[in-house]
Amino acid sequence: MLSYWEKKHFLNYDLIVVGAGFVGLSTAIHYKRKNKRARVLILERGVFPTGASTKNAGFACFGSLTEILDDFWTMTPDEVLQLVERRFKGLNQIKKEFGKKELEFKDSGGFELIQEDQVEALDHLDNVNKLLKPLFKKPVFSTVKAHRKMGFSDSVKSVVKNQFEGELDSGKYLNSLWSLAEELGIRILTGATVSQLYPDSGEVILSENVLFSGKKIAICTNAFTKKLLPEVDLVPGRGLVMVSEPLDFRIPWKGSFHMDKGYVYFRKIDGRLLLGGGRNQDFEGEQSEENQINPKIERYLKGIAEEVIFPGKKINWQHSWTGIMAFGPKKSPIIQKVGEKTAVAVRLGGMGVAIGWQVGKELSDLLRKGF
Ligand SMILES: Cc1cc2nc3c(=O)[nH]c(=O)nc-3n(C[C@H](O)[C@H](O)[C@H](O)COP(=O)(O)OP(=O)(O)OC[C@H]3O[C@@H](n4cnc5c(N)ncnc54)[C@H](O)[C@@H]3O)c2cc1C
Incomplete structure (x- = not known):
């Protein structure tokens, strides 16, 4: 009443x-x-x-090398360029509007771990740089020379840096x-x-x-x-994010990292590992509006942490949550x-x-x- x-x-x-x-x-x-x-x-x-x-991971990103190459399956080169431009300009706009300090925005670069089955992507690195040149004026992607010093497992054959990406506190x-x-x-x-x-x-x-x-x-x-x-054309897609306990060893890298066409991502926050993604391990199960942890994906991410990111180390997890995104054709x-x-x-x-x-x-x- x-x-x-x-x-x-x-x-x-x-x-x-x-x-x-x-x-x-x-x-x-x-x-x-x-x-x-x-x-x-x-x-x-x-x-x-x-x-x-x-609920997101706070990646200020506009596409890793394999993600952009993957986009060519569904988009024309012009559409790919427009999407990258939209994302890059969007990041610049929020930095300008709110200030980097307010957002805890770090221009720490984006990185992608290239494993055996993605090595071919390196052959296209120069072409993707050429496509993006009108927008960035200089090469976006380059391979990290001494990537072994980052301590990843031997399954990581190369690390590709995107100098224009960063991270923020969502x-x-x-x-x-x-x-x-x-x-x-x-x-x-x-x-x-x-x-x-x-x-x-x-x-x-x-x-x-x-x-x-x-x-x-x-x-x-x-x-x-x-x-x-x-009638709106979208499907939900759940994403899992996990944050470890504070690590008792020095993390030998900084920046925001991707693997597997952007489906897996990690960064360090407050001396901890933030790790998320893995939706591609169970697309059907993750097409959900319910916030719930999928044990298969949780196991997969934990495996990546202890076998690929910090091989041989035991990682204890303190926080886990899911969030729901929306996708379309x-x-x-x-x-x-x-x-x-x-x-x-x-x-x-x-x-x-x-x-x-x-x-x-x-x-x-x-x-x-x-x-
Ligand atoms: C796990 C995860 C990781 C991600 N990582 C990144 C990343 O690193 N970088 C990046 O760029 N993007 C990332 N994203 C995507 C990004 O977070 C989303 O694209 C963005 O937040 C969408 O914003 P939005 O306002 O459209 O939707 P939302 O943030 O989902 O907002 C929709 C709001 O509507 C409210 N609502 C829904 N129904 C109703 C109703 N009937 N009545 C009233 N209120 C309602 C909800 O409660 C919600 O607050 C990630 C997403 C997830 C889930």
């Missing part, structure tokens, strides 16, 4: 954003900056944002967005699960049966979008109108750190000009 005051002051907005991940917060911020008097509300189902944005990035949204006067309600959406009338209903009306609605629910809009987000008053920006894949801010800007522009 709502009071007269609640009905009068709490339920009507110029823009309602559903989802407070990187994209939802970015959309609300860009919109509010252009429409200073607009009443903007974000509805987030979690106590705090609980999607991929707070929690700090989300906090920066949240603080900026609050500074701008955007209202954020957490613990507010939208259970019904009316894209043409601009109405959303919470599971507690409270109805909010927006002149415009932005759906930024990424992997969870099908519950509200079943193409490696590009969906940013489009889905009703008279509603638009979506979803399906960020494993690229949201890099492109979330820009995707939010594109959705905000669509909401301002495309209706």
Whole structure:
């Protein structure tokens, strides 16, 4: 039962954003900056944002050598270049907007471990550098001369460096967005699960049966979008991340590392090993919206830690969690109108750190000009 005051002051907005991940917060911020008097509300189902944005590994990356080569199977060279450009520019934009210190952004380089079955990729390194030259002006990828000093197992035949990649603290990035949204006067309600959406009338209903009306609605629910809009073309993909106890030995490398076309990734944080991925070991099992650890993938990652990254060492694990991403037939987000008053920006894949801010800007522009 709502009071007269609640009905009068709490339920009507110029823009309602559903989802407070990187994209939802970015959309609300860009919109509010252009429409200073607009009443903007974000509805987030979690106590705090609980999607991929707070569960990821914090890689500020735009593609390892084998990931980019893999992209050529589904994309034209121009599309590959455009995607790399989008990701690289996105990273520069967040550094500029929030500051490297605020994000704990380190330009420590990206690295890829090349094992026997990927050695062929090295033959294409020069060609990929040529393709990327218009964007970066200098070679992006080079092989690390003394990679044996990094201490990886002998199965690692080479290490390829990407000098333009880095790493950040995802929690700090989300906090920066949240603080900026609050500074701008955007209202954020957490613990507010939208259970019904009316894209043409601009109405959303919470599971507690409270109805909010927006002149415009932005759906930024990424992997969870099908519950509200079943026709959107995406599938969920779960990712596992594990963080070890503090290590009692010196880690002989720094930077953010990938293996196996980007499916496995690791870095050091606070003297610990952060290791994640392995979705390709059970694609079907990981096509899930449930946060749950898949024992097969956990075993696989633990094996990589003790056999490939730190061969012969025992690693004790202290933290493990999963997060849900959204994927589709193409490696590009969906940013489009889905009703008279509603638009979506979803399906960020494993690229949201890099492109979330820009995707939010594109959705905000669509909401301002495309209706
Ligand atoms: C394990 C893992 C590792 C990753 N590593 C990296 C990486 O290193 N680098 C990188 O660039 N990207 C990485 N990603 C991908 C990146 O985190 C995502 O692309 C990005 O966070 C997507 O942001 P988003 O705002 O679209 O979605 P989300 O962060 O998922 O936000 C969606 C929000 O909507 C809310 N929501 C959903 N349904 C409702 C509803 N009905 N009502 C109200 N609220 C709702 C959710 O609670 C959530 O907070 C990783 C992802 C995972 C899971």
